[in-house]
Structures are given as C-alpha cells and as structure tokens.
Amino acid sequence: MTGVSLHRPLPLAEVPQWDLACDVAVVGFGAAGACAALAAREAGANVMLFERNAGSGGASGLSGGEIYVGGGSPVQRAAGFDDDVADFAAYLKAAGGPCVDVAKCDLYAREAVAHFAWLQAQGVPYRGNYLPGKHIEPTDDSTLIWSGSEAAAPYVDQARPAPRGHVVQHMGWGGGRTLMDRLEARVRAVGVDVRCNARVVSLVADGAAIVGLVVRMDNQLFHVRALGGVVLASGGFVMNEDMRRRYCPDTFRINDPIGDKDDGAGILMGMGAGGDAIHMEQFFTTCPWTIPESHAQGVFVNVAGQRFINEDCYHGRVSRTAVDQPGGRVYLLLDNARFQQPPDFARMTIAGTGDSWDEVEAELGMAAGTLSATMAVYNRHAADGHDPLFDKRPPMLVPLDQGPFVALELNFQTSYFSFFTLGGLATNTDGAVLDRGGAPVRGLYAAGRCTSGLPAWGHGYASGLSLADCTFFGRQAGAAAARHAAGHG
C-alpha cells in the first residue's frame, strides 16, 4: 500500500485481545531494525521483529555495506590516519548543514569506534586494510575508503580530513547484503523472534503511550503487546509518490528512487501517534560520474557554461548541487586523455566534442565566451594549483587544456540519478520519537531512514552516513525500549 493514509494508532480499548506479547517490538529488518533488536536483546528484553518482506535486507541490503566511522578506528590508525573525536564531530556537524542534529553528531563521534567494535563482535567481517583512491565502493574486499567530502573545501578547513568509510568484507560492490546476512544471523542466534511476511498496519496506544501494534500475517490480524514499546525501522518514503509530492517535490526532477518498498509507512504511523516529522524536503542523490576515476578530474558546468561546485567533493554532493541547476542538465567536461566511455547504467551521453573549448561551447549551443571563459579561468589557475572560484584542490585540480575535449551530458530526467529521502521522524539520541514540543512519545522509538538523523542534509551526504545512523541509533532505540520495558517489569 502506498498513499498518504496511515493514521492514528488503534486505541487500546479497541484491541480485542493480545495475540502475542514481547518487551520490544521492532518494525523492519534492515540494518536499523536488526541493530535495534540486537541491542534490546543485549539489555535482556524479549524481542519480536516484524518484516513485511520474505526476508531481511530492506534498503540496507541493497547498499554497499559501508559505515561511516571516525575518531580513530583501528583501521584508520593502522593505515596511519590520525583521526580524532573532535575532527570527526566537526565534520559530522558540517555535513548536517542547516538541518544538523548537534547532539546526535556529538554522541556518535564519541561512540563510533566502540560501535565499530560492536559490529565486529556481531560477526560483521572487515579485512582491515586501506584502499587509496576515489571509489564509490571498493572494487575488491578492502575496508577503508575516502567516502565523503573530507578533503575538499569547505570541509577540509573545518575538520582535519581522514577516510572514514568502513566497508564490510565483500568482494566488489553490494556489500550491504553481506552486512545484512551477518546481522540477520546474529539476530536469529540471540533469540529474537523474527516474523517475516508480516506487515505492521497500526500502532496501539494506551492514551498517548504506544503499547503494541497490529500486524497482518497469513491474512490475519494479530494484536501484539509490546511492554517497552515499538521501534520503527521501516525506511524512508522514496517509493511513495504521494508523500514525495507532498513533502519532497524536488525529487521529481530525477527518476531513479532506490529503496525496498520504502513507502513511508513508519513515518506515517509515527506522525499519527503524535511524532513530528522534520526535514522532509531533504534527499540524497547521485549520478556515478566518478567512474572511471579519471573523470573525477573533470569540470562541471551548467547550461549557462558556469561551474557550480568544487568537483573534488563527494560525488553525491556534486550531483545534489547539479540537480539544483537550471536547465534540466549539466555537463561534465573532460579531455581525451581522461575520457572513457561511462558505464551504460549511468545513461550519460556525449553532448559535444571539440579541439578547443570554443568548439565544445559552440557544439553545446552555448554563447561564445561562456564555457570557454570558464575553462580559461579554470586552466590558468589550475596550472598554479588554485581554484579561485570554488577552492577545488589537487590532485583533482588539473588543467584541461590539451584537446580534443568532450562534454558528457548528465540529464536529470534521463541519466541515472539515484535518490532516497532523508527526512523523517524527529528522535532524540536515545531513538525516542519526539512530538512537536520535543517531548518523547512514550513507548515509541525509531531509527534509520524513517527518522531524520546523521545524514540530515542532502548536500552534505557521505557514503556510509546512513548505515552509521541506522546501526548506531538503531542500537540506541532498541536499548531505550528495553529499558522502558524493564521499568514496567
């Protein structure tokens, strides 16, 4: 079911009987739900986990399995990177932009190294090595990569840069499935009662407090008591066009939602229970323009022939800023030495070529003196290692002054711009869902992309931020629900 239609929780008085009971009920078996369940079990709670699909995964299972960890992880230290909590926190806060949740950044910056050890203790494997270069995901089974805009302006001036993308040991892209396999194995090993093919259709409220849920399994409704409450971990709303139109209409500029039935059901249930939803207009997007890696030394211009960002930023930050540009498309400018045919799935096309930038400019139908002047300024300063406009830095800053040249078109409607939503329920650092007054909704917790968390701002995204948020604040939510249950015991 899509639409914008889930609503108020079922009042307790309308529950015919409790069919099932637990201390903590978790909704969704992605990384956030798995970690919530694990943390609740660690705290001694009886845990039920409901997943509407036939198995675990969610959007986490479709991901690269990369988790943003900093502050001095063993992998960072072994590779010679001297990251610390202060720099890590500063970066996280800068990445949150105007939407930042300072308390979440500070807590995660302090706890990330311990969180990484916890993930390893759950059986999540890491090879432990550092892979230099610019990668969307490692092409082998390496662990540590640069996965954000740490070394690029303005971040590099706000926090000492370090690579922080920690990738599960998995050969090639798509490590998220491996991550989920390990988390699922652990969830089952510690005795979480996992119910798949189980769609949660409603929360149950006793007054303003959430005390259970209603779940459809085998075409029957079951009323499930949850003494400590419910953890919503059911993902974002990228698959719900009605919600996107209402809350995040700018996503209609692009066409490739990524998610796994992320229809916003958890957000709607949370709002119906009194929770606030914030930063709902925020989204992540990227077009894989850094493949091959030589393209990362290219220059982006908009249809006016203007640069719009330092291209040494994270590919997603560049792509998100690209989608802000007028004209429905941008161009990636390259010389022949760097150009290779982009991967088919990117659906990027060659829009112009020429032996000089004047020729490219003319072939793109741009006015004389636009793109060519842009490249003249760029090349003159790149030769000196400077970018006076956007502060792009070496090694990505190189002159592109030896033709022939090529302009690749990234078209918002026809090129591959994947995206997912970042807005969601307001939560505190314990994962408690907050109402509009900032007070917790009793018995209601949430984590992952049904909340607004560490990756709060589309322009500040880095690979691994969402899974960091899912796994760490999933644990926080599960532990808090278990404590709440114990208080009832």
Next chain:
Amino acid sequence: MTGVSLHRPLPLAEVPQWDLACDVAVVGFGAAGACAALAAREAGANVMLFERNAGSGGASGLSGGEIYVGGGSPVQRAAGFDDDVADFAAYLKAAGGPCVDVAKCDLYAREAVAHFAWLQAQGVPYRGNYLPGKHIEPTDDSTLIWSGSEAAAPYVDQARPAPRGHVVQHMGWGGGRTLMDRLEARVRAVGVDVRCNARVVSLVADGAAIVGLVVRMDNQLFHVRALGGVVLASGGFVMNEDMRRRYCPDTFRINDPIGDKDDGAGILMGMGAGGDAIHMEQFFTTCPWTIPESHAQGVFVNVAGQRFINEDCYHGRVSRTAVDQPGGRVYLLLDNARFQQPPDFARMTIAGTGDSWDEVEAELGMAAGTLSATMAVYNRHAADGHDPLFDKRPPMLVPLDQGPFVALELNFQTSYFSFFTLGGLATNTDGAVLDRGGAPVRGLYAAGRCTSGLPAWGHGYASGLSLADCTFFGRQAGAAAARHAAGHG
C-alpha cells in the same frame, strides 16, 4: 509564547462548561480572519473572532495592501490588459513550482474577478487606475501595478503576461493598514463578536472533531463552543526561532523576519488536532534592490562572478535565488548613469568601483576573467536585445558598457533581506484542514499563512499572492464552517 509547544486539543470531557458559544470561531484578525468572519456572517452564522493583540491587523496590517487579481478585472480591462482565466491559472501554477496546489490555483483563477468585486463591496477602496513601471508598492494611491514575474522568462512563455497587483487606495507605501481598517469596519458592522486581547490557547475536540476552543481573556480561561468549528487564521511562524530551526532552517541565512507575532501557534494547534503541515521549508524573501527603479536594469553576480537569474524577474524571486548562492553575498552591478545611493534601510554597500569591469572585478577580489567575462558576454548580447544565459528581456536588458561602474553588495547577514514563512497546514479549496491521509479534520478550517496556499513556493512569489490567498481562502474557510454549523442546526 514562542517555542514548539502547542499540542493536542483539549478533550471535550475536560471542558468544565461552555462559557461562550457561537457557530463559527475565528482565530486571528488579519485579512484571512476578517474575510473568514465576513463570509461566515454572510452565510448566516453567529461568529466570534479572537485576536490576541489589542486590535486588528496582523501581518496583513504591515503589508502593502496589494492583492493579486487576474483573469480580467475591471481595472485590468480599463487599462487595456486582456487577461483571461486560462493565462491567470497558468501563471499561478507556474508560480507554485514544485509545491503547487493545482486545485487552489484553478479555483482562484476562476473566482478572482468576483472576489475583487466582493472586496469592493466590503468597502475596500480602489482608485482604479494603472501605474506603469516597476514598483514594489505604488508611491501614490494607484491601483494596478506589475507585481510579479509575468513578463519575464520562463513565465512569459507559459502565460500571456498582465499586471495583476491590485492595491488598496492609499497614498504611498503601507496600504495594508487601510485594507485592514476597511475590513475591520465591515466585520464590526455585520455583527461579528470581536474579542481582542484574547489569546487562543487550545482547540477543543470531541473525538477527532473540533468543536470549540479555549481562550485566555483578562487572565481567565474561557471555553468557547463553536458549532461549525474553528477557522485558524493566525499567521505563519517567522517569529518562532525554534520552529524555523526545525522546519525552515535556511531562513537563518538572513535576518529580517517580517510579521506580527507570527509564532506558528495556529499551525501547531492544527497539527496537534491531526492536521498535516506541508512545504514548511518554503519562505519568501526580498531585498529592495529595485529602488531606485534604474537599478532594475542592473546585473547580479555571485561571488564567483557568475550571473544566476534573469534580473527582470520579480525582486523577490531574484532575492530568493540570490540567497541560494554560495559565499554569503551577491553583487548588483550598475553603471554610473543608473546608480543612485540605495535607501538606507536596504543596508546595501558599495563593494567595488572601476572604469572597466576588469577594475571592478579586481576590486572585488575576483579572479581575472570571471566577472569581466560575464559582463562581456552580457553586454555583447544585450546590445542585440538577447540574453542567451537567462533570457532576460528588454526593457530591463540594456548593455552596461560605459563606465565608470559600481558593484553594490547585498550581504545576506547585514543587508535588509526581509522574509516570512510560506509553509503551513494542508487545506483543501474549502479551507478545511486536511490530515495526512488527505481527509478533512472535522470542524477545523484554516487560511492565510498558517496554511500552504497560493504562494506555496519561495522562488515563485509575487506581491499580492499572500493577501489574495488570505482574503479568498479566508472567505472559503468561513463559508465552509458556516455550512458545517448549519448542518448541525
């Protein structure tokens, strides 16, 4: 009271007794509340209107008193403008951008001429003449002015342009107070029970339906029964820093909120009653850079020396796009023939001068070949009446190639960028507040800036759109509440 703290309605069972009763209760005595009250009275309802201030006005009273009316008003026709409903509707929809409410645009486009007649029938005076030129508000008591981006790209290609700003007869700026004086006089004349110094602190709900409110007057709480329900017309949230931080953080780039205690109380009460709030990240802003009018022929560049919009758009659309630019400031480029000292209240400063654009570029600290190339391209094409980058058109498109030149700095933090919020409760064309499923919250209506309405999108604002929305959809809300009361009668 500011903060993000108003909440669920008071349950009917907790109402000790009804101290007062009416058919329709209106909250707020700006233009939206006044028109809601008038329409409810027209429909035969007994109406109470509660205003927390000592008198009428709200943000409407601080405004220019300009109402966006198209489709062929008598004033338009007398001035020779052949506007029609289709063009008017097309413009309204384009102005709504990704946040557009198509049904509201279509209804208002059809009804605007009749609405203008209704306003006149309430005693709102209009001189009836057309004032050519580019004005933020008329400097005399003229009626019709160009008040949006109708004649500029891309709008001019989507709808045949016409001036649509209809200004109350009032000498000079600030006609909003005159508008409110006339509406207030009418409200009192038709027997609305107006209570000033009356702060509404809560709605009252019978189940999910709103049946009254709680109001503090003379330090006492009164419980007011409203048979047909409550119309919220209490303004936006520009004066509530907590709400801005949570819902509209980009407004912190600028510093001059305009409003009258617009603390979002109505939005919070509406959300607490189950209403949805949408497009909360949207805001209007403007810096009065078109004073003197000769400055409207200037060219804007960002700190990279790049143009970013066709400067013949509405001053607010230009200003809103300016605030999107990196670097915290933009520059308005002028030649000496056009330059005059800007008004003091604009707090714009001269950042650079020069006999050539190269000199201005250097004085602004920009890299050689940036601003100067921008102006070379601009001037070359302006001489031919074209703007290949942003489609700016004559008469605003003129070459600026005879020095000396000047660059005025519009600094987001220190120049005068006034702003107010545009997001708010979701309502249908009857002014009924909608829940997240799109169903009306029974007995709850809203209008004006506590809703998301015709001026849904900051980049598409035109002067008069907000008062059009307030007055027309205020009437809709009041009439619907009166019908709801009659259904109970």
